[in-house]
Amino acid sequence: MPKTELFGTSWCEFTSEMRDWLELRGVDFVEYDVERDPDARRRLATLAPQERTVPVLVEDDKVVQVGWRGRGCSVA
Numbered sequence: 001m002p003k004t005e006l007f008g009t010s011w012c013e014f015t016s017e018m019r020d021w022l023e024l025r026g027v028d029f030v031e032y033d034v035e036r037d038p039d040a041r042r043r044l045a046t047l048a049p050q051e052r053t054v055p056v057l058v059e060d061d062k063v064v065q066v067g068w069r070g071r072g073c074s075v076a
Contacts, residue, residue: 004029008055012073
């Protein structure tokens with residue numbers, strides 16, 4: 001089973017929608033807030049160096065989706 005990670009922020013509605021979708025599907029995942037967790041922010045920068053949009057869905061250390069249904073929140 002793939003290791004699934006969700007990188008987002010507490011205030012981004014699209015992070016919340018992706019979280020709800022993952023939970024509805026019964027996906028076991030770990031969620032990181034890139035604004036509150038500097039280690040998560042650095043890890044995301046390593047996985048997706050050009051990306052400044054959340055949410056970002058990662059499976060087995062590979063980015064599989066950026067944004068939710070074509071929308072996302074910009075992070076500095």
